[in-house]
Amino acid sequence: MLEAMTGPRPESVLVPRHRWRFPERLKLAPELREAGRRQGLGVFASAVLARRGVTTPEQLAAFLAPPVAGLNDPRRLPDADLVLARIDRARTAGERVMVFGDFDADGLTGLSILVLALRRLGIDARPYVPSRLEEGHGLSVAAVETAASEGIPLIVTVDTGSSSVAEVAAATGRGIEVLITDHHHVPDVAPAAAALVNPHRVDARYPDLGLSGAGVAFTVARLLLGELLAAESEALELADLATIGTVSDVAPVLGENRSIVRLGLERLRAAPRPGIAALLARAGVTPDRVDLETVGFVLAPRLNAAGRMGEAMDAARLLLATTETEAVELAAILEAANTSRRDLMRRTLADARLALGLTGPGHAPGQEELFSQDEVAATPGVVAAPASGLAHLVHGPWPVGIVGLVAGRLADETGLPAIVGADLGDTVRASCRGDGRLHLAETLDRCEDLLDRHGGHAAAAGFELPKARWDAFVERFLVLAETSRQADPRPPLPVDLALPAAWVDYQLYRDIARLAPFGAGNPEPLVAVLGLTVGRVREATGGHAQVVLRRDPDVLDGIAFGRADLATTLHEGDRVDIVARLVSRVFGGLETLQLEVRDVAPSGSHPRAAEVLAALAERASQRPVAVTA
Numbered sequence: 032m033l034e035a036m037t038g039p040r041p042e043s044v045l046v047p048r049h050r051w052r053f054p055e056r057l058k059l060a061p062e063l064r065e066a067g068r069r070q071g072l073g074v075f076a077s078a079v080l081a082r083r084g085v086t087t088p089e090q091l092a093a094f095l096a097p098p099v100a101g102l103n104d105p106r107r108l109p110d111a112d113l114v115l116a117r118i119d120r121a122r123t124a125g126e127r128v129m130v131f132g133d134f135d136a137d138g139l140t141g142l143s144i145l146v147l148a149l150r151r152l153g154i155d156a157r158p159y160v161p162s163r164l165e166e167g168h169g170l171s172v173a174a175v176e177t178a179a180s181e182g183i184p185l186i187v188t189v190d191t192g193s194s195s196v197a198e199v200a201a202a203t204g205r206g207i208e209v210l211i212t213d214h215h216h217v218p219d220v221a222p223a224a225a226a227l228v229n230p231h232r233v234d235a236r237y238p239d240l241g242l243s244g245a246g247v248a249f250t251v252a253r254l255l256l257g258e259l260l261a262a263e264s265e266a267l268e269l270a271d272l273a274t275i276g277t278v279s280d281v282a283p284v285l286g287e288n289r290s291i292v293r294l295g296l297e298r299l300r301a302a303p304r305p306g307i308a309a310l311l312a313r314a315g316v317t318p319d320r321v322d323l324e325t326v327g328f329v330l331a332p333r334l335n336a337a338g339r340m341g342e343a344m345d346a347a348r349l350l351l352a353t354t355e356t357e358a359v360e361l362a363a364i365l366e367a368a369n370t371s372r373r374d375l376m377r378r379t380l381a382d383a384r385l386a387l388g389l390t391g392p393g394h395a396p397g398q399e400e401l402f403s404q405d406e407v408a409a410t411p412g413v414v415a416a417p418a419s420g421l422a423h424l425v426h427g428p429w430p431v432g433i434v435g436l437v438a439g440r441l442a443d444e445t446g447l448p449a450i451v452g453a454d455l456g457d458t459v460r461a462s463c464r465g466d467g468r469l470h471l472a473e474t475l476d477r478c479e480d481l482l483d484r485h486g487g488h489a490a491a492a493g494f495e496l497p498k499a500r501w502d503a504f505v506e507r508f509l510v511l512a513e514t515s516r517q518a519d520p521r522p523p524l525p526v527d528l529a530l531p532a533a534w535v536d537y538q539l540y541r542d543i544a545r546l547a548p549f550g551a552g553n554p555e556p557l558v559a560v561l562g563l564t565v566g567r568v569r570e571a572t573g574g575h576a577q578v579v580l581r582r583d584p585d586v587l588d589g590i591a592f593g594r595a596d597l598a599t600t601l602h603e604g605d606r607v608d609i610v611a612r613l614v615s616r617v618f619g620g621l622e623t624l625q626l627e628v629r630d631v632a633p634s635g636s637h638p639r640a641a642e643v644l645a646a647l648a649e650r651a652s653q654r655p656v657a658v659t660a
């Protein structure tokens with residue numbers, strides 16, 4: 032109140048940092064509510080699942096069932112019979128088999144899965160990882176030549192090959208058969224391979240389209256070991272590798288992928304294979320604490336770094352390592368690749384920031400400072416679009432393997448879409464990253480006449496164009512970015528549940544925990560906790576804020592990481608709504624609920640929050656069941 036009387040003090044006014052996006056209204060079907068109740072799952076968690084596509088009692092039961100129940104019959108893969116027959120023949124004939132995997136983490140883990148499965152069948156499997164710089168994506172002619180010179184009559188691809196028409200023809204010309212396993216788009220003219228195992232084939236009847244390349248390889252391993260050895264359960268032990276591929280490819284953690292990552296996490300935690308154990312040890316992570324975030328931020332980047340730095344074969348060897356000694360040695364090589372990848376990224380980012388006129392220490396919120404200003408010197412050949420306030424566009428003489436990472440950092444740091452290109456002679460190959468507010472792939476579609484090729488998603492895309500068309504592209508891109516600019520520039524914050532504060536309890540935390548593991552397609556739910564009263568607020572060390580939130584009759588503890596500002600903008604007695612992640616804190620043997628605060632708004636300032644609070648006030652006498660916004 033004192034503030035109101037002494038006039039506005041902008042720094043102490045509470046304004047939410049995000050545009051809260053409440054979930055679409057949903058009336059939970061009675062049978063779904065009942066199905067949840069039978070499983071001991073509360074109505075709010077069931078509603079979250081329903082919004083994520085779990086809309087029938089059968090799907091809900093499958094979601095909560097033991098993971099093996101969610102795996103599909105591998106015999107439903109297209110060309111399953113052809114693969115089985117050909118591998119069986121290789122086994123009886125004692126043929127060597129080359130397993131060709133893409134050089135990213137999905138390809139590398141998928142390759143390891145098939146190599147291990149073939150070895151289990153007694154087949155001499157030879158891993159082959161192409162060089163990112165010299166061979167690029169797809170089955171390579173160099174691999175075909177290697178197979179020919181080594182007298183290998185059969186190549187199995189992983190995570191790639193669906194577009195390799197010429198290379199498969201080259202193999203056939205040399206008397207080598209190719210079995211393709213892949214999850215990428217199948218073009219109208221598919222390669223004439225001996226088998227094309229890809230759930231995305233138009234004639235495929237496989238029930239799940241979410242598998243990654245490693246997920247397809249895992250399913251093929253289940254097929255081979257199950258049918259040829261009656262030992263499918265042994266194939267399940269490869270789920271840890273499939274999990275890394277799934278997470279690295281940002282495949283949705285729903286459906287069959289949810290089963291795969293649950294099996295994989297069990298294995299990663301309980302008995303990580305030597306290579307994974309060595310990587311975790313290097314990163315200082317104890318196996319029993321591994322979750323999908325660890326997989327995404329510790330394991331996958333180290334494997335990808337190897338591919339970017341030309342050490343992908345070492346990454347494959349690491350995954351296949353059978354002894355700790357070998358694994359520790361290879362993990363050191365990968366760590367070195369990861370470090371040089373990071374140095375290269377820092378230098379490239381420094382170059383790009385200088386050219387773009389971005390000043391100050393280069394770091395995204397919450398991340399370490401990347402370089403000091405004296406490291407920065409202009410690199411010749413860097414071309415940046417002038418400041419527009421709409422996007423950052425720059426290209427230069429940088430390695431192709433690094434520009435995506437740099438664009439990601441620039442986008443995180445500035446909150447604007449970033450396009451970073453690597454010069455390849457007269458061509459620029461560029462990566463685009465953003466927060467999805469400007470749909471990057473659709474924006475590129477509208478520049479199609481200027482581009483040689485392009486593709487991607489809302490928040491990540493890529494393209495290639497002749498250097499001579501760069502300026503025209505920049506001009507077009509900025510016009511498109513301007514027209515689609517949002518009236519409200521704040522980043523959106525998706526809210527999964529909006530509940531009066533009194534309804535947020537430990538049981539809700541437990542229900543939400545049952546929806547784990549969280550990842551792409553199934554993010555950890557955020558709850559808008561409505562109608563709290565601010566008690567004590569204090570700034571905590573490390574730029575955080577701690578707040579005690581009163582509700583009737585008890586209090587909730589809140590912690591707001593990186594939001595020291597709240598110590599100034601929140602005042603005792605303020606009525607607030609909070610978007611938070613629910614966490615459990617164990618203190619003195621007692622488990623209590625804590626709110627990990629993402630954003631705060633004056634209570635009822637969002638119309639949907641006001642609606643929930645009004646409905647509550649109206650029905651204050653009994654506890655209604657479905658007033659969730």
Ligand SMILES: [Mn+2]
Binds near residue numbers: 137214280
């Ligand atoms: Mn893939």
